[in-house]
Amino acid sequence: MSQEAKPRFINFLVPRLRDVFWVAVFFAALGMGPAMMNVDGDLGRHITIGRYILDSRSIPTTDVFSHSMAGQPLTPHEWLAQVLFALADRLMGLDGVVLLAAATLATTFSLTYNLAARRSGSRLAGLVFTLLAAGAASIHWLTRPHIFTFLLLAIWLWILDELSRGNVRRWAWMPVVMLLWVNLHGAFIAGFATWALVLAGWAWEHWVEGRGEDLPPGLFKALLLGGAASALVSFLNPAGAHLWATSLGYIGNEYLVGHTAEYLSPDFHSSSMWLFLLLVIALVGLFGLANRRRQAVELFVSGAWMAMGLFSARNIPLFGMVVAPVLANAWAEVIQTQMGRWKTARWVHQVDLRLAQTEETLRGAAWPVLAAVAAAVLLVGGARLDANRAGNRFDPQQFPVQAADWLLANPLPGNGFNYFPWGGYLLYRGWPELRVFIDGQTDFYGEELTRRYEQVLTLAEGWQDVFQRYRIEWVIWPKNESLAKALQNDIGWEIVYSDQTTVVFRKR
Numbered sequence: 001m002s003q004e005a006k007p008r009f010i011n012f013l014v015p016r017l018r019d020v021f022w023v024a025v026f027f028a029a030l031g032m033g034p035a036m037m038n039v040d041g042d043l044g045r046h047i048t049i050g051r052y053i054l055d056s057r058s059i060p061t062t063d064v065f066s067h068s069m070a071g072q073p074l075t076p077h078e079w080l081a082q083v084l085f086a087l088a089d090r091l092m093g094l095d096g097v098v099l100l101a102a103a104t105l106a107t108t109f110s111l112t113y114n115l116a117a118r119r120s121g122s123r124l125a126g127l128v129f130t131l132l133a134a135g136a137a138s139i140h141w142l143t144r145p146h147i148f149t150f151l152l153l154a155i156w157l158w159i160l161d162e163l164s165r166g167n168v169r170r171w172a173w174m175p176v177v178m179l180l181w182v183n184l185h186g187a188f189i190a191g192f193a194t195w196a197l198v199l200a201g202w203a204w205e206h207w208v209e210g211r212g213e214d215l216p217p218g219l220f221k222a223l224l225l226g227g228a229a230s231a232l233v234s235f236l237n238p239a240g241a242h243l244w245a246t247s248l249g250y251i252g253n254e255y256l257v258g259h260t261a262e263y264l265s266p267d268f269h270s271s272s273m274w275l276f277l278l279l280v281i282a283l284v285g286l287f288g289l290a291n292r293r294r295q296a297v298e299l300f301v302s303g304a305w306m307a308m309g310l311f312s313a314r315n316i317p318l319f320g321m322v323v324a325p326v327l328a329n330a331w332a333e334v335i336q337t338q339m340g341r342w343k344t345a346r347w348v349h350q351v352d353l354r355l356a357q358t359e360e361t362l363r364g365a366a367w368p369v370l371a372a373v374a375a376a377v378l379l380v381g382g383a384r385l386d387a388n389r390a391g392n393r394f395d396p397q398q399f400p401v402q403a404a405d406w407l408l409a410n411p412l413p414g415n416g417f418n419y420f421p422w423g424g425y426l427l428y429r430g431w432p433e434l435r436v437f438i439d440g441q442t443d444f445y446g447e448e449l450t451r452r453y454e455q456v457l458t459l460a461e462g463w464q465d466v467f468q469r470y471r472i473e474w475v476i477w478p479k480n481e482s483l484a485k486a487l488q489n490d491i492g493w494e495i496v497y498s499d500q501t502t503v504v505f506r507k508r
Contacts, residue, residue, distance in 0.1 A: 017123055021369040022110040025134060026371055029102035031387040036101060036143045037094065038395045041421045042440040043085070043143045044428030045255025047077065047097070050086025053079060058450065059238045062203045063444070065427055067435045068470055074444055075239045077186035081145030093420040094392040095379040101143045103372055104151050108133045111154040112321050113162060120328035120334070121351050129327040132282070133320030136275040140262070140317050148184040150317055152177055154190050157322065160198050163223060164297070166216035171226035178230035182237045186247045191230070191320055197304050199223050201297030201425055211321075250443040256450065260442065262314040276316045280306060283323055286330035290337075294330075302326045365502075394425060396501060400476060403502035404429040407476070412496075412506060420453060422476065437470065459486055475505040 029036070037043055046067070053059055059079045059460040089094035109130055117126030155177050162170040174195075202219060205211045209462065237243050250256060257263040266273040283302060287294055302323045309319035335348050370480045375385060384391045394401055400422055409432060416437060418426055423439025438445055438453050456463045459482055466472075475493070477484045479502060487493040487505045497504035 017127065018110055018114055018117075021127065021130070022106045022368045023371045024382060025109050026102050026106035026368070026375070027385070029105045030098065030375060030385045032138070032141055033098035033102075033241035033386040033392045034099065034388070034390050034395065035386075035429070036141055037392060038398050039142055040144075040440060041424035043398065043424065044394075045424030045427070045439050045441065046082045046085050046145065047089050048424070048427040048431050049076075049079070050082035050084070050089075053083050054086055054090075060384055063507075064443075065431060065435060066437065066439070068437050068449060069240050069445060070435070072444075075242055075247060076241055077182075077237070077239065078145040078184065079238060080180070080183040081185060085143070085145075092376070092379060094394075097143050097293050098392045099372070099376060099379065101141075101147055102166065102375075104147045105134075105141055106368070108147070108150040108154045109137075111151075111158060112324050113159055115154075116325040118160065119325040120332035122332040123356060124348065124352050125328035125331040125335075126324075129279075129282070129324040129331070132225070132275055132279055133317075133324040136279055137317030139272050140268075145185045146187060149181070149187040150321065152181045152184070152188075153190055153318055153321055154196070156194060157325070159226075160195065161325075162220060163226070164198075164202075164216065166219075168216065168218040168222035171222040172227075174226035175229035175233045179233045179236055182243060183235045186250075187245070188234065189247055192227070193304075194301065194322065195223070195227050196231070197301045198465075199227070201295065201300040204300070246443060253447055255447045256442050257312075259450065259454075260452060263312045265311060266309070266313045266316065273313070273316075276320070277307060279320060279323060279327070280310075282327055286327060286334060290330045290333045298326050298329075396442040398501075399425045400502040402499050403476060403497055403504055406497045407434065407504070410496075412474040412504075414464060415466065415470045415471050417456065417475045417477075418468070419477050419481075420424045420457075426476070438474075456483060459483065473507050477503055477505070479503045 001027070048065065049060065052064070059076050061074055061076060062070050063074045070222055084100060085097055088100040090096075092099065112133060113126050113130040115126075116130050117123045137150070137171060142152075156174070159170050159173050159177065169271070178188060178191060183192055199220075206215055206220075232245070235241055239246065243416060268274070268277055283306065305315065305319040305322045308315040335352075378385060379392075386392065396402060404426065411433060416434070418436050419439065420438055423436040426434055426436050427439060438449065442450055452466045452469075454460075454467050474496075475483070475487060479498065479500070484503050484505075488495065488503075492508055493505045494508055495503055496506045
């Protein structure tokens, strides 16, 4: 190899910082694989519905998965994500599902880093604040369809930034992204909320602050065209306009939201919320230190998403993705203005310059693909890439794994009553022969049925009437919970199976 060709070869071999970041997030997510699967039982339901769609080549719009709501209208607001999970499961089992989730999360935060570095002109600032955002978001690194909302919001933010830079023709990508979003996950509303905040921010700059000369020509037209086209394509889903009613209706139901942990406000006594708190403090502090007046767009978007993150922990990942570029930009401005006073600021600036000079010569973009292929080969070969080397499986300490084996070998007649977090897993193991009373899709089951489930869960007055109403013939329940103890002392019920996790009762 010639001396001239050797540096070129090295330039293609050495990965850029964004590719290193992608690989790091990817393997971090793979290391959390079992945890991402076992936090709740929703993954089982998603794979089951995805299998149904693939096998029947139809998207269910009425319920065929429960006996309590059989035949009722069902809004398939996550059907495309469920198909992707089912395909990954068929190709590689649960390893494939975790691999898909890890690649999605890595791409999401790689895009966030790219935007933060571009907005700030500082690769170091982009890296620091995107790492903070990814860490704060890790509380919701789960094998569930909402990870596709993370990815699509990252793309959405990139398009909006392109419009603000004068590339106004990029508005045409907005309806394309929205068409995917409304079929992948019901949180597509986050895209419209962010679009509205950006539009309001630029409108404030133009008409209230009188700074219209700073706006790219055609910006408002592009924003309005992109928003209108996206609103139109949002009806291109199996439920049509009803998708909006389902998504907004669930958010407006105080009982259901109040009984869903991820919708509650963050608990700052928990260490898992400290990175989110650090982002909030950084946002307030850097806005105070920066000499330049903040644009209304930055204030509107970051302020509104901060409020939404404080209101509901579910919004923390989206808040981090939105504010990472804003924080990086503010940090870079502080460094620029303080270089004459702070030695540390000059050192940080020099590090940024060296990173930029190095990155301009590198072309190692194949590393994410190589990492994903290598991980897939290792998983297919039986390697365990999670931190505890437990493998990607449903934890028998969390789910009725052995009890499901027994039920499949000894099917019980009649309707069953199941523990709420186990509904999705039971569908994964036993559907269509086994249909559940309830699972994690509370937006479908609604307040009335959820209240009846809670009545039994808490042994509230009249809980036996729920069993009579739904003709319950058998119950699968955690061994040490109150209902299990009550049925054990009831002569009308007998234990037909028991292990360390689960007990199964049958009506005498």
